[in-house]
Amino acid sequence: MSATSTVKVKVPATTANLGSGFDCLGAALTLYNQFRFSLSTREVLQIIATGAEADRVSTDASNLVYQSFTKLYEHLGKTPPPVQIEIAMDVPLARGLGSSATAIVAGLLGANRLAGSPLSPEEVLHLAIALEGHPDNVVPALMGGCQLAASGIDRDWEICDIPWDRSVVPIVAIPNFELSTAEARRVLPNHYTRADAIFNASHLGLLLRGLETGRSDWLRSALQDRIHQPYRQALIQGYESVQSAALNAGAHGMVISGAGPTLLALADSASAEAVRSAMSSAWAGQEVDAQVKLLQIDRQGAIVE
Numbered sequence: 162m163s164a165t166s167t168v169k170v171k172v173p174a175t176t177a178n179l180g181s182g183f184d185c186l187g188a189a190l191t192l193y194n195q196f197r198f199s200l201s202t203r204e205v206l207q208i209i210a211t212g213a214e215a216d217r218v219s220t221d222a223s224n225l226v227y228q229s230f231t232k233l234y235e236h237l238g239k240t241p242p243p244v245q246i247e248i249a250m251d252v253p254l255a256r257g258l259g260s261s262a263t264a265i266v267a268g269l270l271g272a273n274r275l276a277g278s279p280l281s282p283e284e285v286l287h288l289a290i291a292l293e294g295h296p297d298n299v300v301p302a303l304m305g306g307c308q309l310a311a312s313g314i315d316r317d318w319e320i321c322d323i324p325w326d327r328s329v330v331p332i333v334a335i336p337n338f339e340l341s342t343a344e345a346r347r348v349l350p351n352h353y354t355r356a357d358a359i360f361n362a363s364h365l366g367l368l369l370r371g372l373e374t375g376r377s378d379w380l381r382s383a384l385q386d387r388i389h390q391p392y393r394q395a396l397i398q399g400y401e402s403v404q405s406a407a408l409n410a411g412a413h414g415m416v417i418s419g420a421g422p423t424l425l426a427l428a429d430s431a432s433a434e435a436v437r438s439a440m441s442s443a444w445a446g447q448e449v450d451a452q453v454k455l456l457q458i459d460r461q462g463a464i465v466e
């Protein structure tokens with residue numbers, strides 16, 4: 162049997178944090194980046210990106226997909242082979258929808274398959290978390306669904322699949338401005354009060370049951386957070402107007418998706434279209450161009466073929 166020379170990888174966008182689950186909870190969404198890795202006879206690295214924001218990613222060795230590709234070979238103690246990488250981009254960059262997670266996950270999965278799959282899925286997951294620095298977007302990007310990650314005792318990470326009731330619809334409002342995760346992390350404090358720690362622990366527990374049952378009263382309270390959102394709202398023009406519009410149209414609640422600036426509302430199926438339209442009008446009223454989409458939870462995660 163001949164060795165694999167081309168690998169295709171499809172990776173979903175993610176919405177991390179979901180309010181009170183800062184740096185530990187995230188869900189995969191039905192929006193995708195696609196990648197093709199081909200072993201090349203040319204020594205020069207070739208990266209071809211297509212899609213709406215393709216001109217915004219680097220096509221040299223600093224590209225995050227290639228960096229992650231080489232990291233896997235380094236981990237194996239091998240030299241990465243010459244490769245051509247094609248990237249078809251649908252996940253907008255630096256908007257809080259896990260574009261960096263798609264790049265890291267694709268680079269690792271592409272390299273692992275081309276190397277003959279020496280690493281187990283768990284080893285790839287650990288490498289992805291180490292590269293991203295937090296688990297809440299790379300874990301759902303790899304596994305699909307809604308995932309909780311907690312540091313473990315018997316292994317580095319305990320990963321827990323969180324049931325998500327199908328009546329709970331994610332609506333993402335994606336503005337036309339970027340906010341890098343690094344910048345949105347810089348505004349966070351290093352210390353929190355005991356009251357804030359208890360607030361988030363209790364609301365995260367409520368959130369997990371709210372997502373499982375679809376209960377609006379639980380979700381409404383549970384989507385509050387005191388660890389990151391109060392510090393990041395000021396970085397997102399129009400946050401309060403879009404939030405009021407979503408709530409008035411019947412959303413259970415609205416949070417910052419990942420590190421922002423995308424805003425995520427959760428609503429039941431009957432209200433979802435009204436919430437989408439209200440968020441869209443609210444951002445237009447703030448003179449911000451935004452795309453507002455009804456999505457679903459991706460249940461499959463990254464696919465390699």
Ligand SMILES: Nc1ncnc2c1ncn2[C@@H]1O[C@H](COP(=O)(O)OP(=O)(O)O)[C@@H](O)[C@H]1O
Pocket residue numbers: 194218219224225226248250253254255256257258259260261262264340341342343419420
């Ligand atoms: N498909 C891609 N190819 C190469 N680099 C990418 C790709 N997607 C994202 N990146 C890198 O990740 C950065 C965005 O990461 P980040 O600030 O964490 O935002 P996000 O919330 O979208 O993950 C981009 O500026 C780019 O450097």
Ligand SMILES: N[C@@H](CCOP(=O)(O)O)C(=O)O
Pocket residue numbers: 175177178183184185256257258259260261262295297298342345346389418419420421
């Ligand atoms: N917990 C992180 C999540 C960042 O996700 P991204 O999709 O914006 O990269 C944070 O909030 O900083």
